[in-house]
Amino acid sequence: MKVMVGGTFDPLHDGHRFLISRAFDIAGPDGKVIIGLTSDAFADRKSHPIHPYKDREADLLAFLKEKNVPPIWMIEELHDRFGSTLDADFDALIVSEETFPVAKEINQLRRNKKRPCVEIHQIRCVLAEDGKWISSTRIWRGEIDVHGHVIDHQSQASTKSDDV
Amino acid sequence: MKVMVGGTFDPLHDGHRFLISRAFDIAGPDGKVIIGLTSDAFADRKSHPIHPYKDREADLLAFLKEKNVPPIWMIEELHDRFGSTLDADFDALIVSEETFPVAKEINQLRRNKKRPCVEIHQIRCVLAEDGKWISSTRIWRGEIDVHGHVIDHQSQASTKSDDV
Numbered sequence: 001m002k003v004m005v006g007g008t009f010d011p012l013h014d015g016h017r018f019l020i021s022r023a024f025d026i027a028g029p030d031g032k033v034i035i036g037l038t039s040d041a042f043a044d045r046k047s048h049p050i051h052p053y054k055d056r057e058a059d060l061l062a063f064l065k066e067k068n069v070p071p072i073w074m075i076e077e078l079h080d081r082f083g084s085t086l087d088a089d090f091d092a093l094i095v096s097e098e099t100f101p102v103a104k105e106i107n108q109l110r111r112n113k114k115r116p117c118v119e120i121h122q123i124r125c126v127l128a129e130d131g132k133w134i135s136s137t138r139i140w141r142g143e144i145d146v147h148g149h150v151i152d153h154q155s156q157a158s159t160k161s162d163d164v
Numbered sequence: 165m166k167v168m169v170g171g172t173f174d175p176l177h178d179g180h181r182f183l184i185s186r187a188f189d190i191a192g193p194d195g196k197v198i199i200g201l202t203s204d205a206f207a208d209r210k211s212h213p214i215h216p217y218k219d220r221e222a223d224l225l226a227f228l229k230e231k232n233v234p235p236i237w238m239i240e241e242l243h244d245r246f247g248s249t250l251d252a253d254f255d256a257l258i259v260s261e262e263t264f265p266v267a268k269e270i271n272q273l274r275r276n277k278k279r280p281c282v283e284i285h286q287i288r289c290v291l292a293e294d295g296k297w298i299s300s301t302r303i304w305r306g307e308i309d310v311h312g313h314v315i316d317h318q319s320q321a322s323t324k325s326d327d328v
Contacts, residue, residue: 022283026190091288097271097281107261107289117261119186120286124255125271
C-alpha cells in the first residue's frame with residue numbers, strides 16, 4: 001500500500017518513532033511511505049521554538065537508518081496541513097489520536113473534489129511514564145524526555161547544588 | 165496482530181465484505197481476527213427487520229469460505245455495542261467511517277479502566293454506483309442491491325407490465 005504520514009517531528013520522540021514504524025508496517029515491504037515534514041515557515045505557528053528543517057530532516061534520516069527500513073520512502077516538505085494529500089493517489093493516512101481530525105478533514109476535502117477517500121489508521125496512544133501523552137510541547141517544557149521519562153527537576157537541582 | 169471487527173451484516177453487502185477483508189489483511193497470516201456478530205435481541209434495535217442470527221452467521225461463513233481466508237478467525241456474538249472489546253487483549257479495531265465513533269468510545273472506556281488503548285483502522289468508504297454509501301438500510305429500502313447497483317424500479321415495473 002502507499003501510505004502517508006506527517007508531522008514536525010521536533011524533537012523526534014517515541015510517539016513519532018512508533019507512528020513512522022507503523023506506517024512502514026502498514027505499507028508492507030512492497031509499499032510506499034511518504035513522510036511529510038513541515039517547512040520552517042509552516043512549523044513556525046507552534047507555541048514553542050522549532051529546530052530548522054535541515055536539523056529535523058537529519059534526525060528523521062538517522063532514525064530511518066537506525067531502523068533499517070526498506071528503501072520505499074520519500075520525504076515531502078509540508079507547507080500546510082495537507083501537503084499533497086488532497087490530490088495524490090494513495091491508500092491510507094497513518095495518524096495519531098491528536099491528528100485524526102486532520103485526516104478526517106482530508107477525506108472530506110477529497111470527497112468534495114470527487115476524489116476517492118483513503119483509509120485512516122490511528123495508532124495507539126504512546127504514553128509517557130506518568131501515564132500522560134508524550135508530546136513535543138511537554139518535552140519543550142522540560143516535563144519529560146523524548147522517551148517519555150519524567151524529568152525530576154528537584155533531584156537535578158539538588159544534585160547540582162551538591163556539585164557546587 | 166489480533167484485530168476485532170463487528171456488525172449485524174444483514175445483508176452482507178460489499179461494504180461489509182471489504183471491511184472483513186481488510187481485517188484479515190491488517191491481521192496478517194499469523195494474526196487473529198475476531199468477528200463480532202450482533203445477537204438477534206441486540207440487532208432488534210434497527211429501524212428495519214433483521215434476519216435471524218443463524219442465517220446471518222451462515223452468510224458470513226459462506227463468505228469466509230469463498231474468500232478462502234486463513235483459519236485465524238472466530239465469531240463472537242455481540243449482545244451490546246462493545247462485546248469483549250473493553251477488556252480483551254488485542255491490537256486494533258477495524259471500522260467503517262460510520263462506526264468510528266464507537267471505536268473512539270471503546271478506547272475512552274478502556275482508558276478509564278486503565279487498559280491500553282488500541283489502534284483504530286478506518287477503511288475507505290465503499291460507495292454504491294450512485295456515489296452514495298452502500299448501507300443495509302438502503303438495501304432494505306430497495307434502492308440498491310448488495311453490490312451497490314442501483315435498482316431501477318421504473319424499468320422493472322415497465323418490464324413487469326410488458327410481461328402481462
